[in-house]
Amino acid sequence: MTATALADSPGKIVIESIEGDGGRLSLDPAKNCVGIAATETLRLLGGSPSCGVSIKLQKGLPLGSGMGSSAASAAASAVAVNALFGSPIPKEKLILAGLASEAAVSGYHADNIAPALLGGFVLVRSCEPLDIQRLGFDSGDLWFVLVNPLFEAPTAEMRAVLPKLIPMSSLINNCAMGASLIAGILTGDVELIGRALDGDVVVEPVRGPLIPGFTSVKHAAKEAGAFGCTISGAGPTAVAVVADQESGERVKEAMVSAFKSSGGLEINSASIVKLDNVGARVL
Amino acid sequence: MTATALADSPGKIVIESIEGDGGRLSLDPAKNCVGIAATETLRLLGGSPSCGVSIKLQKGLPLGSGMGSSAASAAASAVAVNALFGSPIPKEKLILAGLASEAAVSGYHADNIAPALLGGFVLVRSCEPLDIQRLGFDSGDLWFVLVNPLFEAPTAEMRAVLPKLIPMSSLINNCAMGASLIAGILTGDVELIGRALDGDVVVEPVRGPLIPGFTSVKHAAKEAGAFGCTISGAGPTAVAVVADQESGERVKEAMVSAFKSSGGLEINSASIVKLDNVGARVL
Numbered sequence: 001m002t003a004t005a006l007a008d009s010p011g012k013i014v015i016e017s018i019e020g021d022g023g024r025l026s027l028d029p030a031k032n033c034v035g036i037a038a039t040e041t042l043r044l045l046g047g048s049p050s051c052g053v054s055i056k057l058q059k060g061l062p063l064g065s066g067m068g069s070s071a072a073s074a075a076a077s078a079v080a081v082n083a084l085f086g087s088p089i090p091k092e093k094l095i096l097a098g099l100a101s102e103a104a105v106s107g108y109h110a111d112n113i114a115p116a117l118l119g120g121f122v123l124v125r126s127c128e129p130l131d132i133q134r135l136g137f138d139s140g141d142l143w144f145v146l147v148n149p150l151f152e153a154p155t156a157e158m159r160a161v162l163p164k165l166i167p168m169s170s171l172i173n174n175c176a177m178g179a180s181l182i183a184g185i186l187t188g189d190v191e192l193i194g195r196a197l198d199g200d201v202v203v204e205p206v207r208g209p210l211i212p213g214f215t216s217v218k219h220a221a222k223e224a225g226a227f228g229c230t231i232s233g234a235g236p237t238a239v240a241v242v243a244d245q246e247s248g249e250r251v252k253e254a255m256v257s258a259f260k261s262s263g264g265l266e267i268n269s270a271s272i273v274k275l276d277n278v279g280a281r282v283l
Numbered sequence: 284m285t286a287t288a289l290a291d292s293p294g295k296i297v298i299e300s301i302e303g304d305g306g307r308l309s310l311d312p313a314k315n316c317v318g319i320a321a322t323e324t325l326r327l328l329g330g331s332p333s334c335g336v337s338i339k340l341q342k343g344l345p346l347g348s349g350m351g352s353s354a355a356s357a358a359a360s361a362v363a364v365n366a367l368f369g370s371p372i373p374k375e376k377l378i379l380a381g382l383a384s385e386a387a388v389s390g391y392h393a394d395n396i397a398p399a400l401l402g403g404f405v406l407v408r409s410c411e412p413l414d415i416q417r418l419g420f421d422s423g424d425l426w427f428v429l430v431n432p433l434f435e436a437p438t439a440e441m442r443a444v445l446p447k448l449i450p451m452s453s454l455i456n457n458c459a460m461g462a463s464l465i466a467g468i469l470t471g472d473v474e475l476i477g478r479a480l481d482g483d484v485v486v487e488p489v490r491g492p493l494i495p496g497f498t499s500v501k502h503a504a505k506e507a508g509a510f511g512c513t514i515s516g517a518g519p520t521a522v523a524v525v526a527d528q529e530s531g532e533r534v535k536e537a538m539v540s541a542f543k544s545s546g547g548l549e550i551n552s553a554s555i556v557k558l559d560n561v562g563a564r565v566l
Binding site: 123124125126131133135162163164165166167168170171173174175176177178179180181182183186187189192195196199202 | 409418447459463464479485
């Protein structure tokens with residue numbers, strides 16, 4: 001996204017244009033995550049802003065994909081507005097601006113906005129008060145295969161399917177998986193990261209069946225060499241963890257093929273991406 | 284404990300004596316955790332044992348304290364029997380012998396037996412199949428204050444009070460705490476370890492009130508400088524994490540005092556112990 005100063009409208013936020021959203025996002029700053037994040041960033045800057053901000057947004061991620069596109073936009077907005085004023089606010093604090101935006105579009109949680117801003121892996125111990133840990137992955141590169149099928153899986157519906165009450169045995173299991181995920185990250189054990197992702201007994205078992213072909217996609221990813229494969233966010237994107245770009249290509253092909261053959265779905269996007277350790281930044 | 288060979292009774296397990304249990308433990312090898320662990324270790328050794336084993340047990344931990352005394356005894360038994368035969372079985376595999384013992388006394392879980400054998404912190408991702416991770420704590424020493432009040436809190440009753448179904452928000456919270464505990468251990472962040480222990484919203488809130496004075500003990504421990512304080516196992520022992528022996532003394536006094544004044548309980552034992560990174564071994 002691009003942010004430019006509006007010298008004659010101090011404090012005003014204008015969303016000039018949005019590309020790549022198929023016309024679905026509002027240009028009203030109060031109803032758009034970049035607008036809300038920009039407004040909150042101005043608030044965090046304090047005092048009376050010396051200028052306003054005009055924003056042009058280029059969406060790089062598909063909407064409703066489970067890849068955190070709203071958080072990505074909010075992070076970009078917060079960093080850009082902060083940069084216009086000389087970046088006095090540390091990124092850790094910009095999370096608060098992103099949280100306000102996330103609350104408006106998907107719920108008050110830092111799961112997406114914190115890593116979008118900080119890069120790498122971020123453990124959110126608590127949201128109120130905010131208590132996050134940036135976790136270093138120092139054992140070489142880590143790659144993800146992201147396959148987004150053409151299938152509308154709105155976040156709200158995917159949330160509604162989640163159980164309200166969970167058996168104690170499932171709690172124990174999923175706590176062990178969360179703990180294993182952190183252990184895998186901090187010890188650089190990618191196989192453990194995979195086993196941790198695959199061990200969820202609470203969310204994936206109920207959401208997976210709502211995504212046509214997902215079970216086959218997961219199976220295909222593992223068969224093709226992925227360490228683990230699960231639903232990205234609330235879906236419908238499937239994400240697999242792989243060792244390198246080469247095996248990523250094989251896993252991607254297997255996942256795409258399974259979505260088509262078992263799910264009857266077309267593919268919107270399929271990519272192999274490296275863990276980014278920097279997060280949102282000024283280009 | 285002491286294990287000696289019985290040359291004339293190959294494969295036989297005899298529990299010769301038990302000290303420190305107040306006469307509560309059975310000398311029948313089939314009904315005692317050291318006997319079961321010894322029998323299972325012989326099984327793991329395979330073939331026909333060249334001798335039997337006679338065991339003398341000195342209990343170093345109080346029974347029913349929540350400090351894992353049955354697992355400690357089982358670990359000692361497995362290591363001792365293994366040692367009699369030249370220690371051919373790696374400790375990781377001896378966990379299976381301990382699991383058989385734990386199943387008989389407190390349930391099939393490796394939470395106590397794995398760290399009792401391996402030392403340090405051990406993450407149990409799964410028990411069936413067994414999938415454990417030994418987690419190094421490389422950031423200096425770590426100390427624990429253990430205060431065991433004279434109060435009968437049988438494991439079975441403390442278990443019965445646990446909720447069978449847990450709200451999703453509590454699952455999310457406790458997963459974050461388990462994840463934070465691992466992050467605290469692996470990054471050497473003792474304050475984070477403390478916050479992780481303090482953040483349990485599922486178990487401590489229902490078990491704590493069953494231990495007279497526990498809430499005050501926890502508060503007193505924190506006031507005296509502990510990073511965190513919770514129930515050890517199923518209680519009634521309270522455990523606090525502290526930076527060093529000196530602050531441990533202050534925390535211990537505060538906890539003992541709170542158990543007496545708020546809980547009306549006498550103290551069975553109170554100690555300051557350092558994290559042991561070796562686990563059960565031959566002395």
